[in-house]
Amino acid sequence: MTDSDPAALRRAVIQHLEGFQRAGLTHWKRIAPLVVETPQPVAPTASTGARPHHVDASPGSSLSSHSPSAPSLPSRAEVMPAARPNKSSTASTGAVASAPVVSACATFQPLNLPRGERVSQLSVLAERVAACVRCQELASTRKQTVFGVGNPEAKILFIGEAPGADEDAQGEPFVGRAGQLMNDIITACRMKREDIYICNVLRCRPPGNRLPSPEEAGNCREYLDGQIALVNPEYIVCWGSTAAKNLLASEETIGKLRGRFFEYGRAKVLCTYHPSYLLRNPAAKKDVWEDMKLLFKDMGVDLTAKT
Numbered sequence: 028m029t030d031s032d033p034a035a036l037r038r039a040v041i042q043h044l045e046g047f048q049r050a051g052l053t054h055w056k057r058i059a060p061l062v063v064e065t066p067q068p069v070a071p072t073a074s075t076g077a078r079p080h081h082v083d084a085s086p087g088s089s090l091s092s093h094s095p096s097a098p099s100l101p102s103r104a105e106v107m108p109a110a111r112p113n114k115s116s117t118a119s120t121g122a123v124a125s126a127p128v129v130s131a132c133a134t135f136q137p138l139n140l141p142r143g144e145r146v147s148q149l150s151v152l153a154e155r156v157a158a159c160v161r162c163q164e165l166a167s168t169r170k171q172t173v174f175g176v177g178n179p180e181a182k183i184l185f186i187g188e189a190p191g192a193d194e195d196a197q198g199e200p201f202v203g204r205a206g207q208l209m210n211d212i213i214t215a216c217r218m219k220r221e222d223i224y225i226c227n228v229l230r231c232r233p234p235g236n237r238l239p240s241p242e243e244a245g246n247c248r249e250y251l252d253g254q255i256a257l258v259n260p261e262y263i264v265c266w267g268s269t270a271a272k273n274l275l276a277s278e279e280t281i282g283k284l285r286g287r288f289f290e291y292g293r294a295k296v297l298c299t300y301h302p303s304y305l306l307r308n309p310a311a312k313k314d315v316w317e318d319m320k321l322l323f324k325d326m327g328v329d330l331t332a333k334t
C-alpha cells in the first residue's frame with residue numbers, strides 16, 4: 028500500500044477500525060492526541076520491531092495502554108511452549124478421566140485484566156497484526172488479516188487453523204461453511220457465538236488454503252499467545268490437528284488428542300475435529316458432540332439434560 032493508493036488506504040482504515048470492534052470496543056469516549064514519549068510495550072515485541080500504536084494516550088483512560096498500572100503482555104520467551112507432561116494432574120471428568128493432563132506450556136502466563144484493558148490491548152495487538160509482514164507470501168497475498176472475534180472476557184476460546192477465502196474477504200474467523208457448522212455446534216451447546224472468543228493459528232489466509240507451515244505458525248504464535256493471555260479463558264478448544272498440534276507442541280493425531288483435557292497456562296484444553304473435516308466426514312459429528320459434552324460437563328453443564 029502507498030499513500031497515493033486511496034482505495035488501499037481506505038481498506039486499511041476500515042480494517043483498523045474493525046479491529047477495535049472485533050476486539051470488543053463498542054464506543055469511544057474521546058479520541059486523545061497521540062502523545063507518547065516513551066511508550067511501554069503492551070504486547071510482545073514484534074520481530075519486525077514494530078511499536079504498538081496507542082488508542083488513547085491520556086493518563087487514567089480506560090483505553091490507555093501505557094497507564095502506570097497497565098501490565099505488559101508476557102515476552103515471547105515467557106509464552107513459548109515448553110512441552111512437559113504434568114503427571115500429577117488427571118482429567119477432571121469424562122470417559123477418559125484416567126488419561127494424564129499434559130501441560131503444554133508450563134511457563135505461559137495469562138493476564139487477568141479488567142475488560143477495558145483487555146479491549147485496549149487486544150486492539151493494539153490487532154493493529155500490529157494488521158501491519159505484520161513476517162510471512163512474506165501471506166502478507167502479499169492476503170486481502171486482510173483475520174485477527175479474532177468475540178468476548179474479550181470469554182470463558183471459552185476457540186482456535187482454528189487459518190482463514191479461508193470467506194474469512195480473508197470478511198476479516199472474521201469462521202464465517203464460511205465451516206463457520207456455519209461451528210455456529211450450529213455452538214447453538215447445540217446452548218451458547219451464542221458472541222459468548223466465545225474465536226481465533227486461528229494463523230491470521231492470514233494461506234494461498235489455496237494450504238496447511239500453515241511451521242515457520243508461519245511460529246511467526247504467528249506471539250499473536251495467538253497474546254490473545255490467549257489477554258482473554259485469559261478457562262477453556263480452550265482446538266478445532267482440528269493444526270490447532271491441537273501447534274498449541275500443545277504435539278505430534279499426536281487429533282484422534283489421539285481428542286476426548287481428554289490438556290493444560291495451557293491456567294486453561295484446560297480440549298481438542299476435537301475441525302468443522303471442515305466434519306463437512307467431509309459427517310459420521311465424526313458424534314465424536315465432536317461427545318467432546319462438547321465432556322467440556323460442558325467440566326463446566327457444570329449437562330448438555331443432555333432437557334431445558
Ligand code: URA
Binds near residue numbers: 201205
Ligand atoms: N477454518 C479455520 O480453521 N479457520 C477459519 O477461520 C475458517 C475456516
